Amino acid sequence: MAIHIPRGTQDILPGEVEKWQLIEEKAKEICDRFQYQEIRTPIFEHTELFLRGVGDTTDVVQKEMYTFEDRGERSLTLRPEGTAAVVRSYVENKMFGYANQPIKLYYMGPMFRYERPQAGRFRQFVQFGVEAIGSSDPAIDAEVIALAMTFYKEMGLKKLKLVINSLGDKESRGAHRDALIAHFKPRIGEFCSDCQNRLEKNPMRILDCKKDREHELMKSAPSILDYLNEDSKTYFEKVQRYLQDLDIEFVVDPNLVRGLDYYTHTAFEIMSDAEGFGAITTLCGGGRYNGLTEDIGGPEAPGIGFAFSIERLIAALSAEKVELDLKNSIDCYLVALGDEAKDYTVGLLQKLRNAGFSADRDYLDRKIKAQFKAADRVNAKYVAVLGEDELKENKINLKSMDTGEQTEINLDSFIEKFIELSGK
Template identity: 45%
Template sequence: MSLVKVKGTYDVLSSEARRWQALETYVKAVFKKFNYQEIRTPIMEYSNVFHREDENSDMVTKETYNFEDKGGRMLTLRPEGTAGIIRSYIENKLYATNDLVKLWYMGPNFRYERPQKGRFRQFSQFGVEVVGAMDPYLDAEVIQLAYEIIKGLSLKGVSVKINSLGDKASKQNYMKVLKAFLEPKKDQLSPDSQARLDKNPLRILDSKDPVDKELLKDAPLPLDHLSDEAKLNFEKIQEALALAGVEYKIDKRLVRGLDYYSFVVFEIQADIEGFGSQNALGGGGRYNELVESLGGPSKPGVGFAFGMERLLDALELEGIKMVDEPKLDAYFITFDETSKKEAMKLQSLLRKENISVDLNYSGKAFKGQLKEALAQNAKFLLILGENELNMGKINVKNTKTEFQELIDIKDLVINLKEMLHHV
């Protein structure tokens, strides 16, 4: 039996890992600039963290990986980051010492869905959660942060789409209006939308089914059914976004896939050729009831998440390289046991000076070693033959200029540091 990776997962090989590391480093730097602090939570939680009475999204009802542990406890691999972070916020009583916590996270999530380009059953996300304040200027900051991350990557056609679902009361009233509009058309809706009509009618607005789209053309929209409080909140968010220099468009049909959202929701989209119709790179919104529904105090929150794989795909399609090809500072070429021993000793000295260096361990002849050194983009060759050793010398060759000089072995570290300074 041949061993293969699990369906919907992938291997990040060393050549790809550099791209991941570069993106991670960039994102962390932006979070630092906005004064957000890191939080790390387990990839598995007790199932009731996600499977709550107030959450009927497809992600939770259809796509979670659930299992029973040896103690008979039901566990779930996290399908998204927010609920686990709120569980941690409550359990560790972060609200007792901080009126407002601004957190960022990064890591894998798991959903049992149909694998397709840019979408996997194990996938990585980064995002933020801000808990403790209901402030339109804070909502604007979170949107600005999401926008700056994407805009700073030099992607083209980046746009911000915003909408408001209103407060709890106006959201519930709207869903009654929407349901009344759709009930007479129920038999014409797609099977998924028929199932959503009773439990989650708001999600029907996000349907990609052509028949659903046609039926929804004249449907009532959340923005037209806001309470006065929700209207004022949305106006202030728009004013704050303008102050922050963030251009945006109102998308009245925009909803997010999780039931806990209320008030503002948003997406960051990019118009990228070959990216398909699903052009959203990430998004989020406000969730004022989630903390309380998980057993915590009444604390409002807002956040967003981006898929790492989608973002890396977008960068590749746009031809944006965040990292150069790796270059090795030096590569030892040896010819026998004696020269290899000397290379091992010198290699340790060089690495202590933060010089990247390697040698061949496969017993290859000179040509094979040279080929390997060039394949690793070595800047210098360090050649240790019998003649060099007898003289206490080493040949140092610049692979770009092909200039070669014989220097004392004892002076290798200081001389090579100087040479590297000029390449």
């Protein structure tokens, strides 16, 4: 019986993986411009981290986590998102004591959620995210959003929509919570069991329900914007003003609440308006999480961040028909005729690679015509042909596949001449 890949996962094969590499390099480049440094955390963490950090009323914690016990009967969970782990590391490694503040970090790696696989959504997916921890300045909210928008635009996406909201501070959320309970409680029996369970624990989560999104009470639910205190209003107004200063267009949506419990103040999503992208239009989501460091045992340290899956970015690039500039050629392909010439190219190939060139040769004992076809398939810029006669004369023929020009070169000076001809 054949063994197949687990449902909700994928193999990323040569020819496709180059897209991922380009995306990862672009993300790193932009983070360098914005002065965010990479952090790498474990793929699994203690389950308690996500219960306390993500929130036990979220779909992620209630339904989607891959949790298991190790041999020491400790409950561990494959990370479903990146923020909680980064904040845990921030607290555990006492980054709050570093001289340069705020701490600006980015991460990239696989995340795991047990949910229904669909286009652009997997049970193992690769997430890229940034976190800025240690500042309550609304300007850094704008900076984090600007970083995300800069990345998407430089990747070539044009049909983008930024949606923002304020979830307010603790006082504002408390007032809004009471209003939501009063609004939904008389008819909560008409909602799904998840919404019923969340009514008292975290009624704002009801607004994010997928099953009951068309219920009439959803449309008339109290808006968080009507319950913001003066500090929260001022904060949100500043974020909007800074985004305007950065020429970043946005739409305010009071129903945007995000899917995790730790958000406060600014929440945002970047969506794709590309035709054919799919029913789920969100590319990226994030927001501010003041209080999260305290929730997992650290000192007060306000933070903000975002995350997106590379899978959904690739789907958006496909929907907009964006062609990525992928490196799909090699510098030199060695064609050998005769056993002695083939033996010689083993060492010559390594010399090319040691000189910094991408190079290859035939390993299937193919005829000369088939070797040239192989060179074409890998888009070789040059083909170097070595036969028995050339080997005796200590020469090799180099052909430019672009111009067709051929040059006879002394074998002893081949590497130096190739460096000269290639412009490296």
